[in-house]
Amino acid sequence: MFVGTIPLVWRLSIMFLAGIGAGIANGIAGGGTFITFPTMLSLGVPALTANITTTVGVVPSYLGSLRVFRVQLRPHKKLILSLLPSCVLGSGLGTALLLEGSPSTFREVVPWLIGTGTALFAISPYVTRSLAHIESDNRGRRWALYIGIFLVSIYGGYFGAGIGILLLAVMALALPYEIFELQGLRNAVSMVINVVAAIIFVIYGHLADQYVVMLLFGTLIGGWLGAMLVVRLSPFFVRVLVIVVGVVTTIKLALG
Numbered sequence: 001m002f003v004g005t006i007p008l009v010w011r012l013s014i015m016f017l018a019g020i021g022a023g024i025a026n027g028i029a030g031g032g033t034f035i036t037f038p039t040m041l042s043l044g045v046p047a048l049t050a051n052i053t054t055t056v057g058v059v060p061s062y063l064g065s066l067r068v069f070r071v072q073l074r075p076h077k078k079l080i081l082s083l084l085p086s087c088v089l090g091s092g093l094g095t096a097l098l099l100e101g102s103p104s105t106f107r108e109v110v111p112w113l114i115g116t117g118t119a120l121f122a123i124s125p126y127v128t129r130s131l132a133h134i135e136s137d138n139r140g141r142r143w144a145l146y147i148g149i150f151l152v153s154i155y156g157g158y159f160g161a162g163i164g165i166l167l168l169a170v171m172a173l174a175l176p177y178e179i180f181e182l183q184g185l186r187n188a189v190s191m192v193i194n195v196v197a198a199i200i201f202v203i204y205g206h207l208a209d210q211y212v213v214m215l216l217f218g219t220l221i222g223g224w225l226g227a228m229l230v231v232r233l234s235p236f237f238v239r240v241l242v243i244v245v246g247v248v249t250t251i252k253l254a255l256g
Contacts (some may be wrong), residue, residue: 006043008210011043011211012210012211012214013214014039014043015036015039015040015043015211015214015215015218016214016215016217016218017218018035018036018039018215018218019036019057019058019214019215019216019217019218019219019221019222020218020219020221020222020225021035021218021222022035022036022054022057022058022061022215022218022219022222023058023060023061023064023218023219023220023221023222023223023224023225023226024222024223024225024226024229025222025226025245026058026061026062026065026164026187026190026219026222026223026226027061027064027065027068027187027222027223027224027225027226027227027228027229027230028226028227028229028230028238028241028242028245029164029165029168029241029242029245029246030162030163030164030165030167030168030186030190030245031161031162031164031165031245031249032058032061032219032222033054033055033058033159033160033161033162033163034161034162034249034252036050036053036054036057036058036215037050037051037054037161040053040054040208040211043211045208045211048098048206049206049207049208050208051098051159052098052201052204052206052207053207053208053211053212053215054160054215055157055160055194055197055198055201056198056201056202056207056212056215056216057211057212057214057215057216057219058194058215058219059191059194059195059198059216059219060216060217060219060220060223061219061220061222061223061226062187062188062190062191062194062223063191063220063223064219064220064221064222064223064224064225064226064227065187065223065224065226065227066184066187066188066191067224067227068224068227068228068230068231069180069183069184069187069188069227069231070184072180072181072183072184072185073184073185073188076181076184076185079185080185080188080189082146083145083146083149083189083192084192085146086146086147086149086150086153087149087150087153087189087192087193087196088153088192088196089150089153090149090150090151090152090153090154090156090157090193091153091154091156091157091192091193091194091196091197092157092196092197092200093153093154093157094153094154094155094156094157094158094159094197095157095158095196095197095200095201096157097154097157097158098157098158098159099200099204111250111254113155113162113166114161114162114165114166114246114249114250115246115247115250115254116169117162117165117166117168117169117246118165118169118242118243118246118247118249118250120169120170120172120173121165121168121169121172121239121242121243121246122243125172141174142174144173144174145170145171145174145175148170148173148174149167149170149189152166152167152170152193153193156190156193156194156197157193157196157197157200160193160194160197162246162249163190163193164186164190165242165245165246165249167186167189167190168182168183168186168242171185171186171189178235179235179238179239180230180231180235180238183227183230183238187227
């Protein structure tokens with residue numbers, strides 16, 4: 001069936017449901033872009049427009065999650081503020097690279113990025129224990145965090161698929177926090193990265209306007225649902241779930 005033969009109301013409904021699915025995914029471990037981006041491509045949206053629209057459309061998913069993780073985030077306000085320069089500069093650079101290049105540039109390396117991030121997250125408890133003698137505010141450890149967030153932010157502004165897994169990997173290695181604290185921080189940082197990119201993309205234009213509206217509502221609902229699900233699970237199960245999502249995502253991307 002050609003896209004043009006699908007009634008608009010059905011196409012909008014599909015995007016709304018894709019937004020809910022993406023929001024749930026972002027609330028759990030990230031990866032909502034892997035739902036919205038291919039959905040828009042299947043509906044005939046050009047790749048660059050689909051990438052930009054997805055970046056703008058998933059922002060509310062983090063708002064829903066932040067409300068759920070507000071207790072875990074409360075003690076880390078200074079840390080979040082200290083990460084803002086890395087997020088803003090990195091995301092801005094990533095969006096500039098995208099607008100000057102092509103969204104296909106990262107396609108070949110994305111599976112390696114997500115796979116590496118998943119592996120690092122999987123071994124992070126052992127790494128954290130081996131680094132327990134080094135304070136979390138140690139200058140070297142803190143700079144490793146800033147640089148890691150900056151690099152992930154560049155990727156987030158450029159393409160962003162799987163950014164949640166990469167952020168969890170960086171934070172799990174650099175910060176001695178429990179999984180729910182890491183999840184809250186991951187959502188906060190992801191939102192900053194996406195908001196910066198979204199502002200630039202809205203100014204730039206080329207959004208699929210009707211689809212982005214559906215995504216804004218859908219991801220808001222889904223983000224809240226995903227976060228509500230996560231906080232009801234055991235920390236061990238959440239960690240396993242993140243690793244499973246990362247492995248499945250890596251395999252899917254590698255197979256094209």
